[in-house]
Amino acid sequence: MPNTKSAARALRRSERRRLRNRMWRSMARTFIKKARKLMEAGDLEAAARVIGDAISTLDRAAAKGAIHKNNAARRKSRLMKRFNALVKARLQQGQEQST
Structure with a gap:
């Protein structure tokens, strides 16, 4: 318990x-x-929309001081890295099937 009014x-x-x-x-x-x-379900279009919301929320949380800006950057980077790997894999599958 605080001892003073200011506390x-x-x-x-x-x-x-x-x-x-x-x-x-x-x-x-x-x-x-x-x-x-x-992303695990394979719905990349919906994942892209939600990733946009996630990035926006992470940026706002960092701006408001809820998390550190480097923490937000790291989380965004990891999320996009995973997403881009899935997109790349999907594109490679499409190219292999078309040839």
């Missing part, structure tokens, strides 16, 4: 910030999970 105010502020940051982190994780699930 009590700081506690209330930090709790509000914690909840706000948790919301942004949770939203980002949710979009990333949805994108991964769609």
Whole structure:
């Protein structure tokens, strides 16, 4: 328990910030999970839309200080790396079947 009025105010502020940051982190994780699930299912068009939402949410979370900007960049990079590998594999399959 806080001992002073200012400590009590700081506690209330930090709790509000914690909840706000948790919301942004949770939203980002949710979009990333949805994108991964769609990629595993092979629905790349829907995955591309969800990846856009995930990237936007990660950028906003980083801008608001919920996560570090390098953390957001790393997550976006890993997500796009996985997506691009699937797209490349899909294109190679299409070329092999057409020849």
